[in-house]
Amino acid sequence: xxxxxxxxxxxxxxxxxxxxxxxxxxxKHALTLDPASGEALADTLRLLSEAGAAAIVSGAGTRLGVxxxxxxxxxxxxxxxxxxxxxxxxxxxxxxxxAGTPLEVLRKAAQEAGWELPLESPDDAATVGGTLxxxxxxxxxxxxxxxxxxxxxxxxxxxxxxxxxCGGRVVKNVTGYDLIKLxxxxxxxxxxxxxxxxxxxxxxxxxxxxxxxxxxGQAGLERAAAVAGQPAARAAVVVDPxxxxxVDDAGPCYGRALLVVELGGAPELVRDGGASLADLEPVEAxxxxxxxxxxxxRQPDGHSGLxxxxxxxxxxxxxxxxxxxxxxxxxxxxxxxxxxxxxxPLYEGADELAVDGAWRAARGAAREGxxxxxxxxxxxxxxxxxxxxxxxxxxxxxxRALKQRFDPAGVLNPGRFVGRI
Amino acid sequence: MSDVRGLxxxxxxxxxxxxxxxxxxxxxxxxxxxxTLHRARPGAVVLPRDTGEVVRVVKLCRRHGVSFVPRGAGxxxxxxxxxxxxxxxxxxxxMDRVLEVNAEERFAVVQPGVINAHxxxxxxxxxxxxxxxxxxxxxxxxxxxxxxxxxxxxxxKYGTTSNHVLALELVLPDGDVTRLGSVxxxxxxxxxxxxxxxxxxxLGIVTEVTVRLVPLPEAVETLLAVFxxxxxxCRAVGAVIRAGLVPAALEIVDRRTIEAVEASVYAAGLPRxxxxxxxxxxxxxxxxxxxxxxxxxALCAGEGASRVEVARDEDERQRFWRARKGAFGAMGRLAxxxxxxxxxVPRPRLPEVLETIxxxxxxxxxxxxxxxxxxxxxxxxxxxxxxxxPDELRRVVAAGEEILRACVAxxxxxxGEHGIGTEKRDYMGLLFDEDDLEPMxxxxxxxxxxxxxxxxxxxxxxRFCVESNPKARGYDEVPL
Numbered sequence: 001x002x003x004x005x006x007x008x009x010x011x012x013x014x015x016x017x018x019x020x021x022x023x024x025x026x027x028k029h030a031l032t033l034d035p036a037s038g039e040a041l042a043d044t045l046r047l048l049s050e051a052g053a054a055a056i057v058s059g060a061g062t063r064l065g066v067x068x069x070x071x072x073x074x075x076x077x078x079x080x081x082x083x084x085x086x087x088x089x090x091x092x093x094x095x096x097x098x099a100g101t102p103l104e105v106l107r108k109a110a111q112e113a114g115w116e117l118p119l120e121s122p123d124d125a126a127t128v129g130g131t132l133x134x135x136x137x138x139x140x141x142x143x144x145x146x147x148x149x150x151x152x153x154x155x156x157x158x159x160x161x162x163x164x165x166c167g168g169r170v171v172k173n174v175t176g177y178d179l180i181k182l183x184x185x186x187x188x189x190x191x192x193x194x195x196x197x198x199x200x201x202x203x204x205x206x207x208x209x210x211x212x213x214x215x216x217g218q219a220g221l222e223r224a225a226a227v228a229g230q231p232a233a234r235a236a237v238v239v240d241p242x243x244x245x246x247v248d249d250a251g252p253c254y255g256r257a258l259l260v261v262e263l264g265g266a267p268e269l270v271r272d273g274g275a276s277l278a279d280l281e282p283v284e285a286x287x288x289x290x291x292x293x294x295x296x297x298r299q300p301d302g303h304s305g306l307x308x309x310x311x312x313x314x315x316x317x318x319x320x321x322x323x324x325x326x327x328x329x330x331x332x333x334x335x336x337x338x339x340x341x342x343x344x345p346l347y348e349g350a351d352e353l354a355v356d357g358a359w360r361a362a363r364g365a366a367r368e369g370x371x372x373x374x375x376x377x378x379x380x381x382x383x384x385x386x387x388x389x390x391x392x393x394x395x396x397x398x399x400r401a402l403k404q405r406f407d408p409a410g411v412l413n414p415g416r417f418v419g420r421i
Numbered sequence: 422m423s424d425v426r427g428l429x430x431x432x433x434x435x436x437x438x439x440x441x442x443x444x445x446x447x448x449x450x451x452x453x454x455x456x457t458l459h460r461a462r463p464g465a466v467v468l469p470r471d472t473g474e475v476v477r478v479v480k481l482c483r484r485h486g487v488s489f490v491p492r493g494a495g496x497x498x499x500x501x502x503x504x505x506x507x508x509x510x511x512x513x514x515x516m517d518r519v520l521e522v523n524a525e526e527r528f529a530v531v532q533p534g535v536i537n538a539h540x541x542x543x544x545x546x547x548x549x550x551x552x553x554x555x556x557x558x559x560x561x562x563x564x565x566x567x568x569x570x571x572x573x574x575x576x577x578k579y580g581t582t583s584n585h586v587l588a589l590e591l592v593l594p595d596g597d598v599t600r601l602g603s604v605x606x607x608x609x610x611x612x613x614x615x616x617x618x619x620x621x622x623x624l625g626i627v628t629e630v631t632v633r634l635v636p637l638p639e640a641v642e643t644l645l646a647v648f649x650x651x652x653x654x655c656r657a658v659g660a661v662i663r664a665g666l667v668p669a670a671l672e673i674v675d676r677r678t679i680e681a682v683e684a685s686v687y688a689a690g691l692p693r694x695x696x697x698x699x700x701x702x703x704x705x706x707x708x709x710x711x712x713x714x715x716x717x718x719a720l721c722a723g724e725g726a727s728r729v730e731v732a733r734d735e736d737e738r739q740r741f742w743r744a745r746k747g748a749f750g751a752m753g754r755l756a757x758x759x760x761x762x763x764x765x766v767p768r769p770r771l772p773e774v775l776e777t778i779x780x781x782x783x784x785x786x787x788x789x790x791x792x793x794x795x796x797x798x799x800x801x802x803x804x805x806x807x808x809x810x811p812d813e814l815r816r817v818v819a820a821g822e823e824i825l826r827a828c829v830a831x832x833x834x835x836x837g838e839h840g841i842g843t844e845k846r847d848y849m850g851l852l853f854d855e856d857d858l859e860p861m862x863x864x865x866x867x868x869x870x871x872x873x874x875x876x877x878x879x880x881x882x883x884r885f886c887v888e889s890n891p892k893a894r895g896y897d898e899v900p901l
Contacts, residue, residue, distance in 0.1 A: 149580075162856045172581065172837040174570045176861050176879060178616055182864070265709075266712070338606070371605030372603075394601075398599065398868070402867045406863055418609045
């Protein structure tokens with residue numbers, strides 16, 4: 001089905017419809033839709049739905065590559081113009097923000113109000129909506145936890161064009177089903193996030209970033225896990241030797257992995273935390289070193305290689321990392337959160353065989369750790385033969401049924417989510 | 422209306438005669454949960470011992486077109502465990518085994534009938550505890566906590582049940598069994614685990630729960646601050662939140678509650694002339710704790726506390742908490758019946774809302790007391806009354822609705838931890854319009870397309886049977 005651009009312009013306004021074409025995983029779309037309000041977003045979805053069209057839902061587009069190739073794509077539906085902080089209550093640390101608000105804008109506003117935004121993304125240009133929808137995380141994952149935990153309320157535009165709210169602005173709420181949990185991490189397949197109430201965190205009294213070279217092999221990871229277990233540890237990320245050069249000139253590494261740590265909280269806890277890694281002779285660094293971790297989370301980008309995100313039981317992170325390292329992956333490991341990124345380069349002329357080897361290593365590591373994995377970045381040909389979300393979850397039939405109830409016509413990101421939902 | 426008469430033999434064949442109740446005198450105790458105003462008699466009660474028995478009961482009910490309702494210990498406060506149309510009540514209290522405690526990885530696998538406080542006792546020798554602690558924790562079950570997404574005083578720092586449930590085994594309303602979530606924490610696809618927690622037993626029957634265990638804090642300090650009135654105490658709470666402190670708990674007990682507690686077996690030696698007391702608990706690493714205690718003390722004093730005591734030892738700490746946790750028991754002295762309300766407001770609005778609530782009760786000539794999770798903005802206005810007095814009952818219901826409206830008016834919600842159940846289903850419209858409710862109906866229909874699992878809860882409805890109709894029982898105004 002092809003969309004009638006003129007009709008859309010008439011209904012939504014000329015500035016909301018552009019001929020900017022694009023391609024997601026080899027599937028082309030001819031239009032880009034940029035509704036500027038919640039009403040316009042709902043109208044857009046209603047028109048798409050009536051036309052039997054399919055839309056790729058996007059925030060800033062920083063994680064648009066995550067997902068299976070779309071089954072169809074008539075337009076890119078962007079929430080970027082739903083922008084702005086509607087309320088920020090400095091007395092209790094909650095904020096109502098439009099989904100298209102960039103994280104960096106909200107982070108700064110929260111900071112100025114004396115609070116901390118507990119959301120991160122590999123790219124600070126990412127929007128609040130995109131971060132929630134795609135479960136994006138950053139270096140402080142072990143401290144912040146998944147994005148869904150900070151959402152108090154949502155306003156969502158459904159595929160059929162209705163707007164629905166769930167949750168609220170208060171910090172404790174069991175009024176009705178917890179639909180927030182469904183929408184967070186759903187990649188926009190159940191509805192398009194329009195606005196969120198978020199809970200902010202008190203800012204740590206003191207903060208310190210340290211870099212230290214780890215002992216080689218498993219001992220290094222164990223050491224890092226011990227640091228991650230310190231009460232003041234907010235971030236503890238192990239950067240393998242191949243990637244460590246990109247972080248900082250922290251001295252010669254002799255092929256060892258780099259531990260990037262952020263300590264925060266009461267001064268004595270930060271001090272104790274620092275003392276606990278004194279034997280590693282850490283060097284003091286500025287907070288920007290943590291941001292470099294975020295940059296590494298975007299590598300490889302799918303053109304130059306495959307990037308897997310693997311989640312395991314934290315106690316089994318060592319075994320999972322070892323298995324992937326043996327398979328030739330470059331690793332970024334969060335020992336405190338049971339979380340890692342594994343990158344595999346794809347050389348000129350790489351074929352299905354190379355992808356298969358990496359895939360089997362990622363799956364093996366995830367199974368070893370009783371967890372799961374996502375192939376976050378890969379060339380379209382490598383995605384064709386597999387579900388990038390890994391092994392199908394036991395409840396996949398329920399998930400299909402849920403998608404069917406929320407988006408029977410397949411307007412929202414058809415084919416992109418788990419099980420090609 | 423479900424007709425279970427022909428079903429009893431088959432139910433007995435599944436769970437055994439001694440774990441199937443069907444005589445009226447046996448069913449009487451299952452007519453209500455902790456909300457005694459709402460009543461409905463189940464057709465039968467079964468007490469299965471394992472997932473297999475639950476599956477067989479559910480499949481049997483489906484074959485006979487009979488509805489079924491999961492129940493824990495029956496301590497719920499929103500009528501969530503009522504078999505409204507006379508269906509089969511599946512009481513999970515016999516599924517009470519702790520299947521695994523993994524101290525190294527800090528989780529436990531339990532059956533749904535395990536009592537909340539018991540789980541913490543089992544975890545304690547490992548230096549761990551189960552954090553959500555509803556006031557009924559000595560009786561309520563983990564399965565019930567999952568259904569209601571229960572909170573408790575320590576929710577402020579540790580989060581609600583949803584933050585502590587890693588995985589679930591669920592018997593779906595068609596009798597299939599599925600597992601949701603995992604110990605690793607993140608799973609491919611939709612977070613159905615998150616939807617089932619707080620699903621009020623309408624999305625299936627939880628038969629196994631994997632919960633996170635939390636290390637016991639290195640140190641705990643408990644303060645008791647005495648205020649001239651409840652509004653001043655609320656201001657102190659606002660000051661603590663604004664200062665960026667995260668106490669484990671911030672609880673307010675008002676004068677009327679203090680009087681009741683002090684006259685009861687729970688007497689904690691609270692000053693009877695106090696307008697309100699604030700119990701503040703701080704926990705964590707011992708290093709910074711003394712400074713945090715001083716900060717809270719100074720903030721309380723700054724907001725007008727006449728004195729602030731810090732518990733000198735565990736006995737004294739327990740004494741402070743007795744005043745809080747014994748409050749509901751003590752209120753039994755005030756009147757034969759107690760209506761425990763539950764609503765949440767933005768914390769900066771607590772002082773004005775408390776004033777409004779007290780004015781509402783005064784206007785209706787009702788005895789209202791407040792004992793609540795102030796740190797979360799979670800109010801529990803309690804109305805003591807005598808249900809045999811129809812006029813008083815009418816005023817109780819009218820005041821309750823006004824209180825909810827007052828909370829919603831300042832950006833609040835109508836339940837923070839008790840759930841909607843039957844109690845508040847007709848108030849859902851205060852917060853949500855039909856467009857908001859529609860996705861919730863779709864979620865419900867995904868799990869239970871035929872509406873046979875705990876029917877009649879959460880959603881506004883006018884359909885109810887004569888037996889549970891309050892008008893048939895003489896309660897004209899009860900919003901059931």
